[in-house]
Amino acid sequence: MESNQTVSEPGRSTRFTALYTREYPRVHAFAHRRTGNGGEAEEIAAEVFRIAWEHELGGGETTPGWLFVTARNVLGNHYRSTTRLSELHRRIGEEVGRAATSPEDSTVLDTLDRLPGPHREVLLLSYWDGLTAAEAAAVLGCGTSAVWVRLHRARKAFREHYTSSGESA
Structure with missing residues (x-):
């Protein structure tokens, strides 16, 4: 079993690298269109491919469609955390008697x-x-x-x- 993993690992790595090279620009553009922020889009795309690598290591098949479903889920998490941060700023601002001027x-x-x-x-x-x-x-x-x-x-x-x-x- 040990030698089987060693043989398949380079193949898996090569396949994943090819997928990353081919699909990263599309996933990044998908995230950028939805966030309007290049830095956030890079973070989201990086998270998508981190999850994809774990999926590959677990024996799953990573397809372009799977990447976009994952990107949509990561974006949903991003939106929820941004909303929570805005709410935190607003509530803390109210608590000290001054409304926060912006999420930033x-x-x-x-x-x-x-x-x-x-x-x-x-x-x-x-x-x-x-x-x-x-x-x-x-x-x-x-x-x-x-x-x-x-x-x-x-x-x-x-x-x-x-x-x-x-x-x-």
């Missing part, structure tokens, strides 16, 4: 990056993931009341960091 409002992300890990985690669980206090408690391994206390402290820390970054800008 880097002040919110910079503020989140500057927070200690526990504060950032409870904010992300509550606002990004939309978990209830009980659900967040299960994730964090603490009680519901502890989540409310942590969330209060995290909001306060976020507000302080966010306000200080707004004053220095």
Whole structure:
């Protein structure tokens, strides 16, 4: 069995390389038409071919049609994460008394990056993931009341960091 895998591996790799060379421009164009962003399209196409390689290693057959179905699924995930990020920016902006001006409002992300890990985690669980206090408690391994206390402290820390970054800008 060991020698059989060794023999088939170069053939699989050659076949996959040919598929990649032939189909990457089409998958990239498909993603670019739907995102309007070259960088995002590259990331999506790369993810499609990463999934395709795993599919090949698992013994599946990767066809151009399979690649486009996979690309559509990866795009769906991309759209959902973009929507969640926009919602996170909006909700955090409201929480500090200032609506986020756009999804690209880097002040919110910079503020989140500057927070200690526990504060950032409870904010992300509550606002990004939309978990209830009980659900967040299960994730964090603490009680519901502890989540409310942590969330209060995290909001306060976020507000302080966010306000200080707004004053220095």
